[in-house]
Amino acid sequence: MVSGESDDDRPIVRTNRTTSQKRQRSPTERTATLLDLDVTDCPICFHPLTIPIFQCDNGHIVCSTCCEKLSQKCATCSLPTLSRNRAMERVIELLRVPCPNAGCSVVVSFSETSAHVNHCPFTQRTCPFSSCDFTCSFKDLCKHSVTEHSIAAPSVDGVSFSLSMFKCGTVMRLLISVAKRIILKERTTEGEGEGEVVVVEWFDMPDGRIFYACCIGPGTDKFSYCIRFR
Structure with a gap:
């Protein structure tokens, strides 16, 4: 303290805590609705x-x-x-938004909406068969394919539809002389609507046989399987 100064001569400094400190809010204090x-x-x-x-x-x-x-x-x-x-x-x-697909109750972050819709079993997909333009949710796609497009083919148990289950990463042998098309459904541990559907068709033409293969499923945008003929 400088000689001659009293306590009453010291400058007074006041701080405003409401402006210098960020107000703490509880997570449920304020909510809002985005209308558009x-x-x-x-x-x-x-x-x-x-x-x-x-x-x-x-x-x-x-x-x-x-x-x-x-x-x-x-x-x-x-x-x-x-x-x-x-x-x-x-x-x-x-921002959190509900899935835009009817029947899906999942709520995702806005930035993950596109990724979720791409894998959502309720996303509308076009039938993989070349002669069909029917559209349905992916979870119903396998049922539609079997009901509308399977061909009765002989098997060891009598008559069965040309539907086979497969496990991703394993070799699948197809007898193309049995039917004109085969529907393959991926076997997964998830729900019935999960797993990819692979369709293989072939057509006899004057110059030979033409093969058509299509893969459809949650998140698939290209054919990711390898087909070899023997």
Whole structure:
């Protein structure tokens, strides 16, 4: 203390705790409802926004894919889109939405919606047979294939439909002389609607035999099996 100063001469400093400290909220203190999910779509490609999200100085947002395609130039005002929109990224990160498929009760994070729909057994799929344009949920696809497209074929037990179960990673031998088409259903430990369906058809033509193979199932976007003829 400097000589001559009293306690009453010291400066008084007051701190406002309400502004210097972040207010703690309980998880259930505030909730909200998003009335229109279109605000979470990229305004350029209209696909759901994914992190990172970019913006220009005027606040126009764009997804990372479109940002790269447009050479980081805003499609609305032509300003550079170099800044991250952290607030919108946080909203996308915390947002939870129900599966859009009828019959599915799963709630997923917004960023995982596309991945879930791709594997959801309630997603609508087109019948794998070349001559059929019927559409149904994947969990009903095997039943439709057997009911509408199986061909009666002889077997050791009398007459059976050309439906066989297989385990992924094992060798499956098909007798193509028995029928004109075979339906293969993957054997899994999940529910009845799970597991891929593989359809093999063949057609006798004047110049030889044509084979057609198709694989359909949750998350499948290409044929991932190997077929060898002997």
